[in-house]
Amino acid sequence: MPFAKVYSGLTGVAGRALLIGACGFVLAGCDTLSSINPFDKSETYKPEIVAAAPAEELYNDGLARIQKRDFEGAAKKFSALDKQYPYSEWSRKGMIMEAYANYEGGLYEEAITASKRYLQQHPNTSDAAYAQYLLASSYYDQIPDITRDQEKSERAILALQELVERYPRSEYVSDAKKKIQVASDQLAGKELEVGRFYLQKRNYAGAINRFRNVVSRYQTTRHVEEALERLTEAYMAMGVVSEAQTAAAVLGHNFPDSPWYKDAYNLLAKGGVEPREDSGSWISKAFRGVPQVGQRTG
Template sequence: MVKVSKTPVRAVGLAALCALSLAACASNDKKPRLVYEERPVELLYATGADRLDRRQWNQAVGYFQEVERQHPYSEWSRRAILMQAYAHYQSNDYAEAIGDAERFIQLYPGNPAAAYAHYIKAICYFEQIVDVNRDQAATGQALAALRDVVQRYPRTEYAADARLKIDMVNDQLAGKEMTIGRWYLRQGDTLAAANRFRTVIERYQTTSHAPEALYRLVETYLTLGLADEAKRNGAVLGHNYPGDIWYADAYRLLTSRGLRPAVEPASGGGRGIFRLPFTRDKDKTVTPPQAEAPASAPSAG
């Protein structure tokens, strides 16, 4: 005969609830404990800031979310949105960080701290740029977001850093065009290759890939029988990069065909500076929005 337990259902439910609570506390919970208790906004915010200092990004997000939930119309709530964006960025949760930044921009477009929101959004796209041999969707998004920072806030420190990163992004995009152009050359599709190299000269002429792109145009135009175009691009290469080895190669190629560009190759030059496939720094360089922190935050206690 099976013995039926007489333990009340309510007691079983309470026991299960306690077990779940203990399990959540025992595990490495990503949310702060007792987060749903009503607490002073200053204490919630300061505790979140303390978790940031300890690099406990997920717990920091939990406290700043509670600031928003419990005090949605306060000044602290506005600050907490940016702090969430920063914490998500630090934990490499770029989608969430971009979402936080966009939410801040939508709610407070005229606020001075919107510059930081635009900047951290751009940096999140920038740090997702991958090797030139893969899809460059994030590269295009990064370029658009960085240009937006420069256009909106041209005299800020964010714009100064964005300009430097725009150069790196352009170099990445030029490298992608060069990779495709070289592939077309290997496949024998000379005309398609020439179009790719010409794109580099027209759109990314200040990047480190420009000397090679000009040389490849000399090479492809000679293959296509367009001697005048080959000679013209060789002259442009010699005028702008007289000491570059790419021009020395182009000069030898042209003279071997009885053609001579207007500029003699300079001696002692070296090949232009070419970046390795793009990788972001392991150490984060974006600082938290200190201007948004309260002047004298209370202790986390």
């Protein structure tokens, strides 16, 4: 069937897309369709067949580019494996290496995309834990300072926790737990920053909610001592003395040498009261049976 007849009924975007596809796929190397006259019987055309590079060659080329720190170029080579050899072992190996190359090159969003694709297609393979680690680390390495939005911190924690839960025997678990602690500390710091702002503006209810998040969700971070002292301040300012006493008592029990405990104790003393824990308080319940960072015994 003549080429012109096939496309004679196509107009608009669909027609242009098919024409472009035909030029790129069937007539490799042509610039426009005008160079071929389908009605000239004397004119013949031999399509140029461009052979795909061997899979091993593409893979080794990618490795060589990694050694040269051309991570973006390496990622493209590994991506080509999936396109040219889909559903093959080379495709699988290329996919995980594409994620790695993007991560090493600081192309975190591309690394996240490649890692997710690997986990969707190969969730039970030996490299699945590594793909999850690359995914989590890509979020983790984008964590900003506490003055900015902490969405990346939250995503990092979720991805790291999934790594620990799904692949508990993985060699990456130890590092994942350390990163969870750092990311949690970052989120706690953000909550404290906002809580301090509310406290300064005398929005005590808003401040308490922020400090409560630190005490309830981020107990093992270094910010929990200050959060308990700030709760003492906020509750005393609101006249909720029993909760202020409980916050100070829990702080003193878990961190007796903390300067924050001294501040809380002095604040209560000015009000004529001392630290005293109410076992029915949410603060007491939140700390029950949970070991604290910096906790001292004896």
